[in-house]
Amino acid sequence: MKDLSIKSWVDYPVNTDFPIQNIPFGTFRTNIGEDVRAGSRIGDWIIDLSEMASLGYFDALEGDISVFFESTLNSFIAQGKEFTQAVRFRIIEVFSIENHDLQYNADHKSRILFSLEEVQMMMPIDIGDYTDFYSSIEHATNVGKMFRDANNALLPNWKHLPVAYHGRSSSIVVSGTPIHRPVGQIRPDDALPPILAPTRLMDFELEMAFIIGKKTALGKHIRVDDAEDYIFGMLIFNDLSARDIQRWEYVPLGPFLSKNFGSIVSPWIVTLEALAPFRVEGPKQEAPILPYLQSSGNRNFDINLEVYLESEGQKQTKISQSNHRYLYWNMAQQLAHHTINGCNINVGDLYASGTISGPSEDSFGSMLELSWGGKKPIILDNGDERCFILDNDTIVIKAFAQNAELRIGFGECITKILPAIYEI
Amino acid sequence: MKDLSIKSWVDYPVNTDFPIQNIPFGTFRTNIGEDVRAGSRIGDWIIDLSEMASLGYFDALEGDISVFFESTLNSFIAQGKEFTQAVRFRIIEVFSIENHDLQYNADHKSRILFSLEEVQMMMPIDIGDYTDFYSSIEHATNVGKMFRDANNALLPNWKHLPVAYHGRSSSIVVSGTPIHRPVGQIRPDDALPPILAPTRLMDFELEMAFIIGKKTALGKHIRVDDAEDYIFGMLIFNDLSARDIQRWEYVPLGPFLSKNFGSIVSPWIVTLEALAPFRVEGPKQEAPILPYLQSSGNRNFDINLEVYLESEGQKQTKISQSNHRYLYWNMAQQLAHHTINGCNINVGDLYASGTISGPSEDSFGSMLELSWGGKKPIILDNGDERCFILDNDTIVIKAFAQNAELRIGFGECITKILPAIYEI
Numbered sequence: 001m002k003d004l005s006i007k008s009w010v011d012y013p014v015n016t017d018f019p020i021q022n023i024p025f026g027t028f029r030t031n032i033g034e035d036v037r038a039g040s041r042i043g044d045w046i047i048d049l050s051e052m053a054s055l056g057y058f059d060a061l062e063g064d065i066s067v068f069f070e071s072t073l074n075s076f077i078a079q080g081k082e083f084t085q086a087v088r089f090r091i092i093e094v095f096s097i098e099n100h101d102l103q104y105n106a107d108h109k110s111r112i113l114f115s116l117e118e119v120q121m122m123m124p125i126d127i128g129d130y131t132d133f134y135s136s137i138e139h140a141t142n143v144g145k146m147f148r149d150a151n152n153a154l155l156p157n158w159k160h161l162p163v164a165y166h167g168r169s170s171s172i173v174v175s176g177t178p179i180h181r182p183v184g185q186i187r188p189d190d191a192l193p194p195i196l197a198p199t200r201l202m203d204f205e206l207e208m209a210f211i212i213g214k215k216t217a218l219g220k221h222i223r224v225d226d227a228e229d230y231i232f233g234m235l236i237f238n239d240l241s242a243r244d245i246q247r248w249e250y251v252p253l254g255p256f257l258s259k260n261f262g263s264i265v266s267p268w269i270v271t272l273e274a275l276a277p278f279r280v281e282g283p284k285q286e287a288p289i290l291p292y293l294q295s296s297g298n299r300n301f302d303i304n305l306e307v308y309l310e311s312e313g314q315k316q317t318k319i320s321q322s323n324h325r326y327l328y329w330n331m332a333q334q335l336a337h338h339t340i341n342g343c344n345i346n347v348g349d350l351y352a353s354g355t356i357s358g359p360s361e362d363s364f365g366s367m368l369e370l371s372w373g374g375k376k377p378i379i380l381d382n383g384d385e386r387c388f389i390l391d392n393d394t395i396v397i398k399a400f401a402q403n404a405e406l407r408i409g410f411g412e413c414i415t416k417i418l419p420a421i422y423e424i
Numbered sequence: 425m426k427d428l429s430i431k432s433w434v435d436y437p438v439n440t441d442f443p444i445q446n447i448p449f450g451t452f453r454t455n456i457g458e459d460v461r462a463g464s465r466i467g468d469w470i471i472d473l474s475e476m477a478s479l480g481y482f483d484a485l486e487g488d489i490s491v492f493f494e495s496t497l498n499s500f501i502a503q504g505k506e507f508t509q510a511v512r513f514r515i516i517e518v519f520s521i522e523n524h525d526l527q528y529n530a531d532h533k534s535r536i537l538f539s540l541e542e543v544q545m546m547m548p549i550d551i552g553d554y555t556d557f558y559s560s561i562e563h564a565t566n567v568g569k570m571f572r573d574a575n576n577a578l579l580p581n582w583k584h585l586p587v588a589y590h591g592r593s594s595s596i597v598v599s600g601t602p603i604h605r606p607v608g609q610i611r612p613d614d615a616l617p618p619i620l621a622p623t624r625l626m627d628f629e630l631e632m633a634f635i636i637g638k639k640t641a642l643g644k645h646i647r648v649d650d651a652e653d654y655i656f657g658m659l660i661f662n663d664l665s666a667r668d669i670q671r672w673e674y675v676p677l678g679p680f681l682s683k684n685f686g687s688i689v690s691p692w693i694v695t696l697e698a699l700a701p702f703r704v705e706g707p708k709q710e711a712p713i714l715p716y717l718q719s720s721g722n723r724n725f726d727i728n729l730e731v732y733l734e735s736e737g738q739k740q741t742k743i744s745q746s747n748h749r750y751l752y753w754n755m756a757q758q759l760a761h762h763t764i765n766g767c768n769i770n771v772g773d774l775y776a777s778g779t780i781s782g783p784s785e786d787s788f789g790s791m792l793e794l795s796w797g798g799k800k801p802i803i804l805d806n807g808d809e810r811c812f813i814l815d816n817d818t819i820v821i822k823a824f825a826q827n828a829e830l831r832i833g834f835g836e837c838i839t840k841i842l843p844a845i846y847e848i
Contacts, residue, residue, distance in 0.1 A: 129594050157672055160618050161609050165677035166590040170553050170768050171642055180643050182765035185585050194584050196714050218595055219604050221846055251579055253589035254678025261765040290620050341606035341685040344594050422645055
């Protein structure tokens, strides 16, 4: 929504993540246990899209509005951008100050609007396949320095293609879902056999992800300039990682149990269209790029990313601030690469960026980097130290784009780490 | 079905893969374009389970038999082994020679039974997550010898845990689906930059896979002795691989585009119960295994595996014969490992074994190994040579368990490789 002049009859603070120009999508249920349905958000209010449909607010739209009664957004998104954007524009219209239909209908308002306390946000998507990229040059360089060769930190393929691996869909959960510290094989002493133990090196990874809105057939390639047509929107992604499990298992086939015990998404998917005012150029790609990966235009987004650690009963400490704009490989390049071999994509697939680290030490996107492999503890505001996540610590990731006139945000992606439950 | 004495009123050859003791499950549609529905097979006949349901043959069973009208088996399988085995036993009963209900009802027979020519087999499962293991010690050793160090072919973790990686679900297709040779980044000359080209090292991988029949919650671990309760049945799996794309992309996060352009399953899922007479001990695991992976009993299966290559217009040449019994890590160990960290599994997940190579050179499960990295061409029956798969070659994998009294088979898993379609 480029028209910044639109004002809503809903009151919200000037710095809200959810002004009338955002209108993200998610799913929720109310605390009295009703069915999960589709929702949006304006300021601190949840908008019940199924009620808006029932009350006729979408009657003029061409498309299937029964999808708002489903528990995930897949069928909604599958109808294509023309429909999903028409819905978004219609919501903006209904909530704009010039429009009186809902504004002056107390009964309808009581049915459509819920306070944050009245609802529980749910997993918005039934995720098909999930791929995690590795597209931050700062992150890949940091990891390479720590684990391989400080003078040749980046592997030979890194600047030629957006490195990625397949991840686990089943264990992707919505913000607020606590995750137990995983148990797994670790080998603290290379002279001794591995042991089974709860991970000692529990980490987060600060990522963003995008959701596919349009499928392809097996054998079809998506050209880099068409790739954004296939992207519905973005969300925050926390790729929890157990570094000691990872170290022991990952050669030669990549990370597995070190990553698939829980990944967390924000409940709100913000559309690419809402984020359009924040497009920026990505980093210059110096190595020669093959033509199928050459992209032009502003394909990165100036989205501020913040990570907070909250130990039990304490205030949050900001432990990292990064930005989506640092990504070396953009989403269009990622999709063009992913499909160059004919791999098909489906509505509801999730593609994560990989850890987004910035150039400065306070912008690193994981505890591994922030504490430089555990050698340099992070000092919390209360004086406590952390190299990795302890039991009952909560990690909060916030993401928002902001300029002088507008702020478009994603809310929060929250994860509390609970003690291991496996009895060894 | 342990009772070998049961005979069917359906005529079938003595060496069929599908005697009355098998009764596998799949989905199909008829050539006149009707909806996809569930089926089984006896001899050379397809059994329409939706028609059996319509005609009342399952009326005495407790469970939802409307699932046979669905296009995948997920809802059927999700009802649990008690129900799926009751269905299997009921089919055996209806087709046994002592039972006259269907045997002497020509109208019902014409509605329930289809010849192979009348139907097209479909993808039997909507696959959730797909994991590929790497559980053949012979395969891992061969690859290690070729690509790493002949004297230390196995990596340090290999004998301690069943190495695995997440794969791509979207591109798993049913037998008979042709796959185009993938295009991708390869680097034939390490002194030069990578190029974009169709793979020059197109390969198959001879694998078996199992399908999950019972879900777990996030955080739950499956004990090795309980693991088979979660397995509905097995199928043939061909993990097509582009070795040159793999070589360039796979460090450090594992195989990606080299594997996700198409994997092929057999249309029939054979239940663990049908395979019970063929249980055998697996290879002795010499290295100390952590308790959570220690399994007892006969957890491997004596299933003969054969690979045939058919170049266009020529007869098939058998190029490999292996056996499921060679797998070092069994399915129960694989599931126990996969969930030790709390990773949740879902009905319809597919877990593949990894390439199953045997000890002798003619039992290797990939062209890479059979041609020893392209150095030792495979000689076809007509005198042609192959190091890797050429365009229009067809790979056929057959799998069957057999003893003096009984043969239980999977039929065939067929893939034709078509030329690349991407215009570079």
